[in-house]
Amino acid sequence: MLRRAVPPLQNQARISLCTTSQLRTHFSQSFHPGWDANNDSYDYTRGRFLSSEAHEMKVRRVKLNMNELAKSAAESLGFTYSQCARIEKLPDGMFNKAFLFTMQDGTRVVGKVPNPNAGRPHYTTASEVATMDFVRNELSTPVPRVLAWSSKANENPVGAEYIIMEKVEGVQLDKVWPKMDIKKRFELVKTISGYQKAWMSTSFTQYGSLYYSSDLPNSEGCVLVKEDESDFEEHRFAVGPTTGREFFDDGNNVYQYKSAVGLRELACVQNMARLPRSLLGLYGPGTYTPSRPKKIAALQDYLRLLPYFLPTDESISSAYLWHPDLHTENIFVHPERPSEVLGIIDWQSSEILPLFDHARQPYLLDYDGPPATGLDPPEFSKNFDQLDPDEQRKAQSLYLNMSLATLYRKLTSAKNKRLFKAMEFGQTSSFDMMLFAHNLLIDGEALYRARILDIEQEWSSLPGVQASGNQPFPLELSAEDVNCIGEDADGAIEGLELMQSVKESLGELWPEKGIVQPDRYDEAKRLLKKVKTELIAQLAHSEAEKKAWEESWPFDD
Structure with missing residues (x-):
């Protein structure tokens, strides 16, 4: 279902108008119905992954009907489909595709489409739209106005969730911050x-996250609390998953x-x-x-x-x-x-x-x-x-x-x-121990348990201990447990140091977050293979250990 967030803008209120001569210079191509021929619009093109690339690319690929997205962008401004003069793909984000739509008079809007890895279908888009509305209108923060949107991919002709929003004027801070x-x-x-x-x-x-009440089942709104601690019921917005x-x-x-x-x-x-x-x-x-x-x-x-x-x-x-x-x-x-x-x-x-x-x-x-x-x-x-x-x-x-x-x-x-x-x-x-726990699925459990041994020494200073009358430390750890935790922590530190040595060997080719620039992919793969061979030769003392190191190597061969 398509949502029109605001009435179409009138001509005199449109954004970023260009003169006729500027338009002739800037737009040499007229609109044609073949936008969907540019298939790389749907793939992640900003980098290559050196670990589980097939999976990482899959969760960043979106199938959508670009003609219909262009139509929605044009109609959100009161234009017709044929008056969309240009579509430009903006640099990929890790979780979204973004496109800049320019109309024949120079008005520009941005279309944003979430990747499969962005989050739960419907909820991710519905919450973002409601949040932008709330922050813009209730919290007085300069946020792009949403012009049209749909959080139900199977209920709109685009075939994907999307948001059409104003193009923010100005420049990104990273372009001027260094100066x-x-x-x-x-x-x-x-x-x-x-x-x-x-x-x-x-x-x-x-x-949780913020939504319009109408986008959540059986929701009647939420309670907001102001600075003076007065509270009131808000029926338009609701807190959900x-x-x-x-x-x-x-x-x-x-x-x-x-x-x-x-x-x-x-x-x-x-x-x-x-x-x-x-x-x-x-x-x-x-x-x-x-x-x-x-x-x-x-x-x-x-x-x-x-x-x-x-x-x-x-x-x-x-x-x-x-x-x-x-x-x-x-x-x-x-x-x-x-x-x-x-x-x-x-x-x-x-x-x-x-x-x-x-x-x-x-x-x-x-x-x-x-x-x-x-x-x-x-x-x-x-x-x-x-x-x-x-x-x-x-x-x-x-x-x-x-x-x-x-x-x-x-x-x-x-x-x-x-x-x-x-x-x-x-x-x-206390905060460190709560934050550390957010990612134990991926890494850190050995050092986390070692940190718990330190927490036992700091026990009386923890907030909940002071508030509860100095409760005793609730974990019972035997001497053998403590010894095993120490050995695991020492081994984990060795593992971190080994990865640091790999990082230093690759220098600028190190894949931050597993990603490298496409033109450096082959060189990074070659160097990683060389480093892997040298490390295994140094670390493995038997065929079994060699196989174990091969299996633990986190980068694709």
Whole structure:
């Protein structure tokens, strides 16, 4: 079923109008009905995968009728199908296809189509549309207006879920960020902080994702809580199943939600036909061998310890809606005034979560180096004059990044105390142990259980322990258990170091997240094969060990 989100725009209100001469120059091709002949529009073309490529490509391939998508784009603006003059495929995302549709008068809109790996059918698109509406109109954030959409692939002629939305003006922040001085960067950070403050003006009484009530079965709405703690019923919107890509975690209170994380991981470990291979560590004979029982043990420990990890301050456990991925490609700014934000895109998979799960510095402030944890300015390199020019540039860049992160912390501390309090909880062992548990299906169970041994030493300082009258440590670990946990942790560290050596051997060819540029694929495959041969020759001391290392190698041959 197609949704028309707003009435067609009138001619005088259309966006990005071009002159007639500009149109003649820009559009030399007239519209023709053969858009679907360009089959690579449906495939992932931004990179190649060095691990499980056939599967990774399959979950990123979408079959759709481009003629019908163009028709929907044109009609959302009040044009006819034949007045769509150009379609351009935008760079692939990991979870979506996006197309830029330009009409004959220069008006442009974006069409977004989710890949199969984006999330649950219907829910992923329905939630994104409702979230954009809510954030734009209720939380005063510059978000593209949705013009038309459909969350039911089998009920529309496009044959896929889609969203038609306004084309955000301006440029992506990543195009200008490197040229901005710290003053302009901080002005932008203050703007982003203002939006975060707006997001905290309204909280919810449930965790999950946001939808229109009409898109959920038997939903009568939700309860919203304002800053003054007054609440009211909202019938147009409702909280429903999460669209976070970590499967389905939701609940009516923070314990239910965090329990769902562990139960989700546990169900996957128990039921998946084959455990996924990690790209973080290289595990084999003599290092560490992941197994279902070891992962299950770690997750059961998490579930038993969870009540003691949760913060006792309910204000930082309140449920808020937040942008899931605030990096420089998702922020559009004015090209001449880059501290002026014109739009924030990609609200797919937004979740209503405890504030402490949202509370981190925006991804655009991330950098390689020591994290900014206090409010005092960072120290500049004391031996700066003794460094060579390249090292001086690195030292200056690190100082700039740490200073900006510290300024963000100071601003948050002064203007948004609840968010800062949640950020401070994010620096604790309790938060680390909850966050660590989110990915135990893939990796980390050996080090997680080793970290539990440290938690036993910190036990009295945990929030739930202090609140419950100093309860005893609930896990009973024998001397043999402790010894096995230590051996597994040592082996896991060896595996991480081995993978680090592979990464260093490949240098720029290292497949971050398993992906390389298409033109570097063959070279990366060749070098990986060489590294694999050398490593196995070094590590394997028998045919059985050689076979085991062959089977544990996470990259495709």
